[in-house]
Amino acid sequence: MRRFYFFLPFVVLLALGGYFIWGLGTDRRPDSIGSPHVGKTPPVFSLPMIAGMRGEGLSTGDLQGNTPTVVNFFASWCVPCQAEHPQITRLANEENIRVVGINYKDKAEDARGWLQELGNPYDAIGADTNGDVGFDWGLSGVPETFILDEQGIIRYHHAGPIDADTLKKDILPAIEDLQ
Amino acid sequence: MQRQPGPKSLRLILSSTLAVLVFLCMSAALGETPLQNSQAEARAQNLFHEIRCVVCQHESIATSNADMAADMRRFVRHKIEDGQTDRQIKQELHTRFGDFVLFQPPFHKGTFLLWTLPFLAFLVAGTAVWLYFRQMRKTATERERP
Numbered sequence: 001m002r003r004f005y006f007f008l009p010f011v012v013l014l015a016l017g018g019y020f021i022w023g024l025g026t027d028r029r030p031d032s033i034g035s036p037h038v039g040k041t042p043p044v045f046s047l048p049m050i051a052g053m054r055g056e057g058l059s060t061g062d063l064q065g066n067t068p069t070v071v072n073f074f075a076s077w078c079v080p081c082q083a084e085h086p087q088i089t090r091l092a093n094e095e096n097i098r099v100v101g102i103n104y105k106d107k108a109e110d111a112r113g114w115l116q117e118l119g120n121p122y123d124a125i126g127a128d129t130n131g132d133v134g135f136d137w138g139l140s141g142v143p144e145t146f147i148l149d150e151q152g153i154i155r156y157h158h159a160g161p162i163d164a165d166t167l168k169k170d171i172l173p174a175i176e177d178l179q
Numbered sequence: 180m181q182r183q184p185g186p187k188s189l190r191l192i193l194s195s196t197l198a199v200l201v202f203l204c205m206s207a208a209l210g211e212t213p214l215q216n217s218q219a220e221a222r223a224q225n226l227f228h229e230i231r232c233v234v235c236q237h238e239s240i241a242t243s244n245a246d247m248a249a250d251m252r253r254f255v256r257h258k259i260e261d262g263q264t265d266r267q268i269k270q271e272l273h274t275r276f277g278d279f280v281l282f283q284p285p286f287h288k289g290t291f292l293l294w295t296l297p298f299l300a301f302l303v304a305g306t307a308v309w310l311y312f313r314q315m316r317k318t319a320t321e322r323e324r325p
Contacts (some may be wrong), residue, residue, distance in 0.1 A: 140233035
Protein backbone atom coordinates (compact mmCIF):
# COMPACT_ATOMS: atom_id res chain seq x y z
CA MET A 1 0.00 0.00 0.00
CA ARG A 2 2.94 2.27 0.86
CA ARG A 3 4.40 1.67 -2.56
CA PHE A 4 1.17 2.79 -4.24
CA TYR A 5 1.32 6.14 -2.43
CA PHE A 6 4.98 6.42 -3.25
CA PHE A 7 4.47 6.09 -7.00
CA LEU A 8 1.18 7.97 -7.21
CA PRO A 9 2.72 11.45 -7.59
CA PHE A 10 4.95 10.21 -10.40
CA VAL A 11 2.03 8.60 -12.21
CA VAL A 12 0.02 11.81 -11.92
CA LEU A 13 3.03 13.80 -13.12
CA LEU A 14 3.49 11.56 -16.15
CA ALA A 15 -0.18 11.70 -17.01
CA LEU A 16 -0.30 15.48 -16.76
CA GLY A 17 3.00 15.82 -18.58
CA GLY A 18 1.75 13.67 -21.43
CA TYR A 19 -1.39 15.75 -21.64
CA PHE A 20 0.57 19.01 -21.71
CA ILE A 21 2.90 17.71 -24.41
CA TRP A 22 -0.10 16.79 -26.50
CA GLY A 23 -1.44 20.30 -25.88
CA LEU A 24 1.71 21.81 -27.33
CA GLY A 25 1.22 19.97 -30.59
CA THR A 26 1.59 22.14 -33.69
CA ASP A 27 -1.76 21.17 -35.15
CA ARG A 28 -3.70 22.51 -32.25
CA ARG A 29 -5.03 26.03 -32.25
CA PRO A 30 -5.60 26.88 -28.60
CA ASP A 31 -7.53 30.04 -29.41
CA SER A 32 -9.99 28.15 -31.55
CA ILE A 33 -13.35 28.15 -29.83
CA GLY A 34 -15.15 25.88 -32.24
CA SER A 35 -18.48 26.71 -33.69
CA PRO A 36 -21.92 25.97 -32.32
CA HIS A 37 -23.27 26.12 -35.87
CA VAL A 38 -21.92 22.76 -37.00
CA GLY A 39 -24.85 20.45 -37.54
CA LYS A 40 -27.33 23.29 -37.83
CA THR A 41 -28.89 25.37 -40.57
CA PRO A 42 -27.09 28.64 -41.19
CA PRO A 43 -28.37 31.98 -39.90
CA VAL A 44 -30.88 33.67 -42.18
CA PHE A 45 -29.36 36.48 -44.21
CA SER A 46 -29.60 38.29 -47.51
CA LEU A 47 -26.70 40.32 -48.78
CA PRO A 48 -26.15 42.33 -51.93
CA MET A 49 -23.16 41.96 -54.16
CA ILE A 50 -20.18 44.25 -53.53
CA ALA A 51 -21.09 47.69 -54.85
CA GLY A 52 -19.76 48.25 -58.32
CA MET A 53 -19.45 44.57 -59.17
CA ARG A 54 -21.79 42.42 -61.19
CA GLY A 55 -23.62 39.74 -59.28
CA GLU A 56 -26.79 38.81 -57.46
CA GLY A 57 -25.38 38.87 -53.97
CA LEU A 58 -25.81 36.02 -51.54
CA SER A 59 -28.58 34.77 -49.29
CA THR A 60 -29.35 31.72 -47.19
CA GLY A 61 -31.36 30.10 -49.97
CA ASP A 62 -28.28 30.08 -52.19
CA LEU A 63 -26.48 27.77 -49.82
CA GLN A 64 -28.43 24.67 -50.78
CA GLY A 65 -27.63 23.02 -54.04
CA ASN A 66 -26.41 20.08 -56.03
CA THR A 67 -23.03 20.16 -54.42
CA PRO A 68 -21.52 20.98 -51.05
CA THR A 69 -20.99 24.71 -50.59
CA VAL A 70 -17.97 26.38 -49.08
CA VAL A 71 -18.70 29.73 -47.43
CA ASN A 72 -15.55 31.77 -46.99
CA PHE A 73 -15.53 34.99 -44.98
CA PHE A 74 -12.83 37.34 -46.25
CA ALA A 75 -11.78 40.98 -46.28
CA SER A 76 -9.27 43.07 -48.21
CA TRP A 77 -7.79 44.42 -44.96
CA CYS A 78 -7.10 40.92 -43.69
CA VAL A 79 -3.57 39.70 -44.36
CA PRO A 80 -4.19 35.98 -43.68
CA CYS A 81 -7.08 36.18 -46.18
CA GLN A 82 -4.57 37.15 -48.82
CA ALA A 83 -2.32 34.32 -47.70
CA GLU A 84 -5.07 31.72 -48.07
CA HIS A 85 -6.34 33.09 -51.37
CA PRO A 86 -4.40 30.57 -53.51
CA GLN A 87 -5.96 27.71 -51.53
CA ILE A 88 -9.44 29.17 -51.90
CA THR A 89 -8.77 29.43 -55.64
CA ARG A 90 -7.66 25.81 -55.74
CA LEU A 91 -10.78 24.84 -53.86
CA ALA A 92 -12.94 26.75 -56.30
CA ASN A 93 -11.31 24.93 -59.19
CA GLU A 94 -12.22 21.56 -57.76
CA GLU A 95 -15.16 19.87 -59.35
CA ASN A 96 -18.40 19.40 -57.50
CA ILE A 97 -17.71 22.16 -55.01
CA ARG A 98 -19.26 25.56 -54.95
CA VAL A 99 -17.27 28.30 -53.25
CA VAL A 100 -19.04 31.50 -52.21
CA GLY A 101 -17.64 34.43 -50.32
CA ILE A 102 -18.86 36.88 -47.73
CA ASN A 103 -16.95 40.13 -47.74
CA TYR A 104 -16.73 41.16 -44.10
CA LYS A 105 -16.65 44.80 -42.94
CA ASP A 106 -15.00 45.99 -46.11
CA LYS A 107 -15.19 49.09 -48.29
CA ALA A 108 -16.49 48.37 -51.76
CA GLU A 109 -13.56 49.98 -53.59
CA ASP A 110 -11.02 48.13 -51.43
CA ALA A 111 -12.77 44.80 -51.98
CA ARG A 112 -13.04 45.39 -55.73
CA GLY A 113 -9.35 46.24 -55.96
CA TRP A 114 -8.35 43.21 -53.90
CA LEU A 115 -10.37 40.81 -56.03
CA GLN A 116 -9.12 42.40 -59.21
CA GLU A 117 -5.51 42.04 -58.11
CA LEU A 118 -5.72 38.51 -56.74
CA GLY A 119 -8.55 37.12 -58.79
CA ASN A 120 -12.15 36.32 -57.87
CA PRO A 121 -12.60 32.64 -57.00
CA TYR A 122 -16.16 33.01 -55.74
CA ASP A 123 -19.32 31.87 -57.50
CA ALA A 124 -21.20 34.52 -55.59
CA ILE A 125 -20.33 37.13 -53.00
CA GLY A 126 -22.33 38.84 -50.32
CA ALA A 127 -21.15 42.19 -49.02
CA ASP A 128 -21.48 42.20 -45.23
CA THR A 129 -20.41 45.81 -44.83
CA ASN A 130 -21.41 46.27 -41.19
CA GLY A 131 -20.49 42.77 -40.03
CA ASP A 132 -23.99 41.86 -38.81
CA VAL A 133 -24.07 38.65 -40.81
CA GLY A 134 -20.62 37.64 -39.63
CA PHE A 135 -21.80 38.29 -36.08
CA ASP A 136 -24.74 35.94 -36.57
CA TRP A 137 -22.37 33.27 -37.85
CA GLY A 138 -20.28 33.66 -34.70
CA LEU A 139 -17.22 35.01 -36.46
CA SER A 140 -14.36 35.85 -34.12
CA GLY A 141 -12.17 37.12 -36.95
CA VAL A 142 -11.40 36.65 -40.60
CA PRO A 143 -10.84 34.45 -42.46
CA GLU A 144 -13.29 31.76 -41.41
CA THR A 145 -14.61 29.02 -43.61
CA PHE A 146 -17.74 26.92 -43.32
CA ILE A 147 -18.62 23.85 -45.37
CA LEU A 148 -22.28 23.07 -45.94
CA ASP A 149 -23.76 19.89 -47.34
CA GLU A 150 -26.24 19.71 -50.18
CA GLN A 151 -29.16 20.26 -47.83
CA GLY A 152 -27.55 23.47 -46.68
CA ILE A 153 -26.61 22.21 -43.21
CA ILE A 154 -23.27 23.40 -41.82
CA ARG A 155 -21.01 20.41 -41.45
CA TYR A 156 -17.54 21.82 -40.91
CA HIS A 157 -15.96 24.98 -39.58
CA HIS A 158 -12.41 26.23 -39.89
CA ALA A 159 -11.23 29.41 -38.19
CA GLY A 160 -8.14 31.06 -39.58
CA PRO A 161 -6.44 30.82 -42.96
CA ILE A 162 -6.39 27.58 -44.90
CA ASP A 163 -2.89 26.59 -45.88
CA ALA A 164 -1.98 23.95 -48.40
CA ASP A 165 -1.58 21.33 -45.71
CA THR A 166 -4.96 22.07 -44.13
CA LEU A 167 -6.57 22.01 -47.54
CA LYS A 168 -5.22 18.57 -48.26
CA LYS A 169 -5.61 17.00 -44.82
CA ASP A 170 -8.79 18.60 -43.48
CA ILE A 171 -10.84 20.53 -45.98
CA LEU A 172 -10.85 18.27 -49.02
CA PRO A 173 -11.52 15.11 -47.00
CA ALA A 174 -14.34 16.90 -45.17
CA ILE A 175 -15.90 17.82 -48.49
CA GLU A 176 -15.44 14.32 -49.85
CA ASP A 177 -17.29 12.94 -46.86
CA LEU A 178 -20.25 15.04 -47.86
CA GLN A 179 -20.39 13.87 -51.44
CA MET B 180 -3.51 78.40 8.06
CA GLN B 181 -5.47 77.50 4.93
CA ARG B 182 -8.72 75.72 5.33
CA GLN B 183 -9.11 72.75 3.03
CA PRO B 184 -11.90 70.25 2.70
CA GLY B 185 -11.08 66.94 4.33
CA PRO B 186 -8.54 65.26 2.05
CA LYS B 187 -10.54 62.03 1.90
CA SER B 188 -13.77 63.51 0.56
CA LEU B 189 -11.91 65.73 -1.88
CA ARG B 190 -10.03 62.78 -3.27
CA LEU B 191 -13.26 60.85 -3.58
CA ILE B 192 -14.98 63.63 -5.50
CA LEU B 193 -12.03 64.19 -7.78
CA SER B 194 -11.48 60.53 -8.54
CA SER B 195 -15.12 59.77 -9.27
CA THR B 196 -15.39 62.83 -11.51
CA LEU B 197 -12.28 61.72 -13.29
CA ALA B 198 -13.67 58.21 -13.67
CA VAL B 199 -16.90 59.51 -15.19
CA LEU B 200 -14.98 61.83 -17.52
CA VAL B 201 -12.67 59.03 -18.62
CA PHE B 202 -15.63 56.78 -19.26
CA LEU B 203 -17.37 59.47 -21.30
CA CYS B 204 -14.24 60.15 -23.30
CA MET B 205 -13.72 56.48 -23.92
CA SER B 206 -17.29 55.99 -25.00
CA ALA B 207 -17.05 58.90 -27.36
CA ALA B 208 -13.71 57.74 -28.70
CA LEU B 209 -14.97 54.21 -29.22
CA GLY B 210 -18.04 55.54 -30.95
CA GLU B 211 -20.25 53.92 -28.39
CA THR B 212 -23.48 55.29 -27.13
CA PRO B 213 -24.53 54.15 -23.70
CA LEU B 214 -28.24 53.57 -23.27
CA GLN B 215 -30.33 56.59 -22.32
CA ASN B 216 -32.00 54.82 -19.46
CA SER B 217 -29.35 54.64 -16.76
CA GLN B 218 -30.87 51.53 -15.23
CA ALA B 219 -30.76 49.76 -18.56
CA GLU B 220 -27.18 50.90 -19.09
CA ALA B 221 -26.23 49.60 -15.64
CA ARG B 222 -27.81 46.29 -16.59
CA ALA B 223 -25.82 46.31 -19.81
CA GLN B 224 -22.58 47.00 -17.92
CA ASN B 225 -23.29 44.08 -15.60
CA LEU B 226 -23.94 41.78 -18.52
CA PHE B 227 -20.74 42.92 -20.23
CA HIS B 228 -18.75 41.50 -17.34
CA GLU B 229 -20.33 38.08 -17.82
CA ILE B 230 -19.54 37.79 -21.51
CA ARG B 231 -16.15 36.79 -22.85
CA CYS B 232 -14.58 38.66 -25.73
CA VAL B 233 -14.02 36.05 -28.44
CA VAL B 234 -10.97 37.90 -29.74
CA CYS B 235 -9.20 38.94 -26.53
CA GLN B 236 -10.25 35.76 -24.90
CA HIS B 237 -9.03 36.47 -21.39
CA GLU B 238 -11.14 39.62 -21.14
CA SER B 239 -14.80 40.36 -20.83
CA ILE B 240 -16.42 42.62 -23.38
CA ALA B 241 -16.58 45.24 -20.63
CA THR B 242 -12.83 45.79 -20.83
CA SER B 243 -11.75 44.52 -24.23
CA ASN B 244 -10.70 47.05 -26.86
CA ALA B 245 -11.36 44.69 -29.75
CA ASP B 246 -13.72 45.74 -32.52
CA MET B 247 -15.64 42.54 -31.98
CA ALA B 248 -16.16 43.43 -28.31
CA ALA B 249 -17.70 46.74 -29.38
CA ASP B 250 -19.99 44.82 -31.75
CA MET B 251 -21.00 42.53 -28.93
CA ARG B 252 -21.67 45.44 -26.57
CA ARG B 253 -23.81 47.09 -29.24
CA PHE B 254 -25.69 43.81 -29.66
CA VAL B 255 -26.35 43.52 -25.93
CA ARG B 256 -27.60 47.10 -25.68
CA HIS B 257 -29.83 46.60 -28.70
CA LYS B 258 -31.35 43.47 -27.20
CA ILE B 259 -31.95 45.20 -23.87
CA GLU B 260 -33.82 47.93 -25.73
CA ASP B 261 -35.82 45.22 -27.49
CA GLY B 262 -36.94 44.08 -24.07
CA GLN B 263 -35.05 40.81 -23.82
CA THR B 264 -34.10 39.34 -20.47
CA ASP B 265 -30.49 38.75 -19.41
CA ARG B 266 -31.04 35.07 -19.91
CA GLN B 267 -32.38 35.53 -23.42
CA ILE B 268 -29.48 37.78 -24.37
CA LYS B 269 -26.95 35.27 -23.13
CA GLN B 270 -28.77 32.54 -25.03
CA GLU B 271 -28.63 34.61 -28.23
CA LEU B 272 -24.89 35.07 -27.82
CA HIS B 273 -24.47 31.41 -26.99
CA THR B 274 -26.31 30.39 -30.17
CA ARG B 275 -23.91 32.45 -32.23
CA PHE B 276 -20.60 31.93 -30.47
CA GLY B 277 -20.94 28.78 -28.40
CA ASP B 278 -20.08 27.85 -24.81
CA PHE B 279 -16.92 29.88 -24.78
CA VAL B 280 -18.67 33.25 -24.89
CA LEU B 281 -20.09 32.93 -21.38
CA PHE B 282 -17.85 33.12 -18.37
CA GLN B 283 -20.31 30.73 -16.76
CA PRO B 284 -20.88 28.17 -19.48
CA PRO B 285 -23.99 26.02 -19.40
CA PHE B 286 -23.72 22.72 -17.62
CA HIS B 287 -23.83 19.77 -20.00
CA LYS B 288 -21.70 16.76 -20.83
CA GLY B 289 -19.19 18.88 -22.72
CA THR B 290 -18.61 21.15 -19.74
CA PHE B 291 -19.16 18.57 -17.04
CA LEU B 292 -15.46 18.21 -16.22
CA LEU B 293 -14.96 21.96 -16.35
CA TRP B 294 -17.51 22.44 -13.61
CA THR B 295 -16.85 19.43 -11.43
CA LEU B 296 -13.07 18.98 -11.63
CA PRO B 297 -12.26 21.47 -8.85
CA PHE B 298 -14.59 19.67 -6.45
CA LEU B 299 -13.32 16.27 -7.51
CA ALA B 300 -9.74 17.41 -7.09
CA PHE B 301 -10.60 18.72 -3.63
CA LEU B 302 -12.25 15.42 -2.73
CA VAL B 303 -9.25 13.41 -3.89
CA ALA B 304 -6.79 15.65 -2.09
CA GLY B 305 -8.93 15.67 1.04
CA THR B 306 -9.17 11.89 1.05
CA ALA B 307 -5.42 11.55 0.58
CA VAL B 308 -4.76 13.91 3.48
CA TRP B 309 -7.27 12.09 5.70
CA LEU B 310 -5.74 8.71 4.88
CA TYR B 311 -2.27 10.07 5.52
CA PHE B 312 -3.17 11.34 8.96
CA ARG B 313 -4.98 8.14 9.75
CA GLN B 314 -1.86 6.22 8.82
CA MET B 315 0.27 8.51 10.99
CA ARG B 316 -2.07 8.00 13.93
CA LYS B 317 -1.94 4.25 13.46
CA THR B 318 1.83 4.13 13.45
CA ALA B 319 1.91 6.49 16.42
CA THR B 320 -0.43 4.30 18.47
CA GLU B 321 1.43 1.21 17.34
CA ARG B 322 4.66 2.67 18.61
CA GLU B 323 3.12 3.46 21.96
CA ARG B 324 2.39 -0.15 22.69
CA PRO B 325 5.61 -1.66 23.84
